[in-house]
Amino acid sequence: MDIEKRLLEHDKRAAARLITKVENGDPEGYKILQTLYPNSGKAYVIGVTGPPGAGKSTLTDKMVKALRKQGKTVSVIAVDPTSPFTGGAILGDRVRMTDLSMDPGVFIRSMGARGHLGGISEATSAAVKVLDIMGSDYIFVETVGVGQSEIDIVKNCDTTLMIMVPGLGDDIQAIKAGVMEIGDVFAVNKADRDGAKRTAREIQMMLDFNKDKGWRPPVKMVIATENNGIDELIEAIHQHKAYMIENNLFESRRVENAKSEVLELIKERIERMILDQSQKEEALDAYAKRVAGRELDPYSAVDKVMMDMKVKI
Amino acid sequence: MDIEKRLLEHDKRAAARLITKVENGDPEGYKILQTLYPNSGKAYVIGVTGPPGAGKSTLTDKMVKALRKQGKTVSVIAVDPTSPFTGGAILGDRVRMTDLSMDPGVFIRSMGARGHLGGISEATSAAVKVLDIMGSDYIFVETVGVGQSEIDIVKNCDTTLMIMVPGLGDDIQAIKAGVMEIGDVFAVNKADRDGAKRTAREIQMMLDFNKDKGWRPPVKMVIATENNGIDELIEAIHQHKAYMIENNLFESRRVENAKSEVLELIKERIERMILDQSQKEEALDAYAKRVAGRELDPYSAVDKVMMDMKVKI
Known part of the structure; x- marks a missing residue:
C-alpha cells in the first residue's frame, strides 16, 4: 500500500518512512506532503526548550504519559541541530524506546542536521506535518540545546514551553534574557532543589518587564522525575490555547508561523x-x-x- | 576626523562606532567596510565555543592576557544570538570592563540578535572585519551558547577552539557529538575537577572515529581560573595555524569561509x-x-x- 494511504490510516511506520524522505531532501517526500497538506492542521504543536540539563526529555516524557492517560495520541520530535545524527540515535532515546515506544499511541523521532545545507528547521516543519497528517493529537517539538536555530524551531509552535532549573550558573542567566519573549508557559523543573523559588521569582521579574499586556506566561513548579506538577503544567498549556482561541490569536499565530516558514x-x-x-x-x-x-x-x-x-x- | 581614517589609525572608538553602524544595518557602515576591505585579512581569527558553564569567557580572557604579554593586540567579540541586547551589555562584561578594557591593546564587544531579521552572523563577520582593519593581531569570537547559529559563526574562523568541562551531564554528550567536526583545538577546562581525564579520553575517542587523516586536533588540559595551561593552549592554536599554512589549507579555508559568507x-x-x-x-x-x-x-x-x-x- 502506498505511504499516503497508510499515513491517513495512522500508520507509524509510514510516518517514519516519510520523515526519512523529507529529511533526506527527497522530492517524492515533499510531493506526498503537498498532496496530503489539506489533511494537516488538527494537531496541537508544543515547542519545548531550555538549557542543557534542565530535564527537557524527562519532562516531555511525563507530559506524553499524562496525555496518553487522557486517551490522546502523542508524537515527540527531538531536534538537535548540532548533531549530524538522525533517525532515532540521540541520547536518552534508548530509555524512551523501551518505555514509551511500545505504546501504539506514541511516536518518537530524533532529528539532527544531516544535510550540509542546514535545513533542520525545514525538515522539522515537514516532520510536524507528517505527524499531524498521521493523526497525532499532540506533537511535542523538543530541542537539545538552546541557540538561535532552536529558538526559531520551537517558536513556530502553537505553545512554547520554556523549561528552567535552579542553579545552572551564570551563562544560563544570559540565555534566559534572550528566550523570555518566546516562552508562553514556563516550568521550573527540579523544584525540590535549592534555589528553585528564586529561579521562579527571577522569571516572574523578567516577565514583569514585558510591557505587552496580554497573555501573562504562568510559571509552574515541577519535579519531572517524581511526576510532580505535570497535570498542572498540561493544564497551563491548555489555558494558553484557550486564551489564544478566545482572543483570535490562534489563527494569526499560525499565519505568522506559515509566513516565516515560507520565507x-x-x-x-x-x-x-x-x-x-x-x-x-x-x-x-x-x-x-x-x-x-x-x-x-x-x-x-x-x-x-x-x-x-x-x-x- | 572621519571614521575611515581613525580606524586605520587603530582608534578603538571609531571601531566601536562602526560596529554599531553595521549592527544596526546602517548602509553607511557597510559602505565604509567596502572601502576599507582591502586593509583587512591580517588578523588571526579564533572561534571559541562550548557548552554553557564551560568557562569560555574566563579562558578567553586569560588567552588575551597571555597574548598581550607577547605584545600582541587583541579583540574579543562575545556573540549571543539568543540575546536581544547588544553593545556590551551581556553578562560578565562588567568584570571584563574593569579588568581588560583599561588596556589600550584590548577591545571587547558583545553582540546580540538586535534586528528582527536575524543577521547576527552577518553582523559578527562585519565586526571581525572592522577589528581586523583596526589592526588587531588576534580576534576571538566567543559564543555564549551552543547551537547551529553559534557553530556557523565560530566555524568561519581561522582556528576553532572547543572548550569542554567534566561533569556537565548527559545533554552535553549530545552536544559534543555534533561539534566534533568543527573543533581544531580542544580544551578541557577545570581540569582539576573529577572526571577531567575521562572527558579528555572521551574527546580523544571521538576524534579517533574521524577517518579524515590530516590535522589531529590536540586536547589540552587547562584551569582557566588558575592560569594553568594557557600558554600551551595558545601554542596549540599556533601549531594549527602553522599546519594550515604548510599544507596550503589556510587560504582554502578562508575561501570556503568567504563562500559561505557570500551565500x-x-x-x-x-x-x-x-x-x-x-x-x-x-x-x-x-x-x-x-x-x-x-x-x-x-x-x-x-x-x-x-x-x-x-x-x-
Whole structure:
C-alpha cells in the first residue's frame, strides 16, 4: 500500500518512512506532503526548550504519559541541530524506546542536521506535518540545546514551553534574557532543589518587564522525575490555547508561523539553486577566491552574484 | 576626523562606532567596510565555543592576557544570538570592563540578535572585519551558547577552539557529538575537577572515529581560573595555524569561509528585499494566510512567491 494511504490510516511506520524522505531532501517526500497538506492542521504543536540539563526529555516524557492517560495520541520530535545524527540515535532515546515506544499511541523521532545545507528547521516543519497528517493529537517539538536555530524551531509552535532549573550558573542567566519573549508557559523543573523559588521569582521579574499586556506566561513548579506538577503544567498549556482561541490569536499565530516558514523555504530554495548547479557554484567559488584574496569585498560579491544570476525581485 | 581614517589609525572608538553602524544595518557602515576591505585579512581569527558553564569567557580572557604579554593586540567579540541586547551589555562584561578594557591593546564587544531579521552572523563577520582593519593581531569570537547559529559563526574562523568541562551531564554528550567536526583545538577546562581525564579520553575517542587523516586536533588540559595551561593552549592554536599554512589549507579555508559568507549575505538580501517592500510583504502575508488555512501548501506557496517576484536563477 502506498505511504499516503497508510499515513491517513495512522500508520507509524509510514510516518517514519516519510520523515526519512523529507529529511533526506527527497522530492517524492515533499510531493506526498503537498498532496496530503489539506489533511494537516488538527494537531496541537508544543515547542519545548531550555538549557542543557534542565530535564527537557524527562519532562516531555511525563507530559506524553499524562496525555496518553487522557486517551490522546502523542508524537515527540527531538531536534538537535548540532548533531549530524538522525533517525532515532540521540541520547536518552534508548530509555524512551523501551518505555514509551511500545505504546501504539506514541511516536518518537530524533532529528539532527544531516544535510550540509542546514535545513533542520525545514525538515522539522515537514516532520510536524507528517505527524499531524498521521493523526497525532499532540506533537511535542523538543530541542537539545538552546541557540538561535532552536529558538526559531520551537517558536513556530502553537505553545512554547520554556523549561528552567535552579542553579545552572551564570551563562544560563544570559540565555534566559534572550528566550523570555518566546516562552508562553514556563516550568521550573527540579523544584525540590535549592534555589528553585528564586529561579521562579527571577522569571516572574523578567516577565514583569514585558510591557505587552496580554497573555501573562504562568510559571509552574515541577519535579519531572517524581511526576510532580505535570497535570498542572498540561493544564497551563491548555489555558494558553484557550486564551489564544478566545482572543483570535490562534489563527494569526499560525499565519505568522506559515509566513516565516515560507520565507525560510525561499531562502533554502535559492541556496540550493546556486549550490546544485555546478556552473553557478563555480562562479560563486571564483568570487569567494577574490574575496579571500581581498580583491573584492563580500558585499560587492553579493551584488555581482545577484546580477549574474538575474535575481529580479 | 572621519571614521575611515581613525580606524586605520587603530582608534578603538571609531571601531566601536562602526560596529554599531553595521549592527544596526546602517548602509553607511557597510559602505565604509567596502572601502576599507582591502586593509583587512591580517588578523588571526579564533572561534571559541562550548557548552554553557564551560568557562569560555574566563579562558578567553586569560588567552588575551597571555597574548598581550607577547605584545600582541587583541579583540574579543562575545556573540549571543539568543540575546536581544547588544553593545556590551551581556553578562560578565562588567568584570571584563574593569579588568581588560583599561588596556589600550584590548577591545571587547558583545553582540546580540538586535534586528528582527536575524543577521547576527552577518553582523559578527562585519565586526571581525572592522577589528581586523583596526589592526588587531588576534580576534576571538566567543559564543555564549551552543547551537547551529553559534557553530556557523565560530566555524568561519581561522582556528576553532572547543572548550569542554567534566561533569556537565548527559545533554552535553549530545552536544559534543555534533561539534566534533568543527573543533581544531580542544580544551578541557577545570581540569582539576573529577572526571577531567575521562572527558579528555572521551574527546580523544571521538576524534579517533574521524577517518579524515590530516590535522589531529590536540586536547589540552587547562584551569582557566588558575592560569594553568594557557600558554600551551595558545601554542596549540599556533601549531594549527602553522599546519594550515604548510599544507596550503589556510587560504582554502578562508575561501570556503568567504563562500559561505557570500551565500548567507545573498539569503539575507533576498529576505530583506521581500520584507522591506510592503507590497511584496502583503503578497507573502496573503499566501501565509492560505497556508495556515490549509488551502495552499507551503511548498507551492514558495513556487508562487518566486514566480511573482520573478526570481530567475
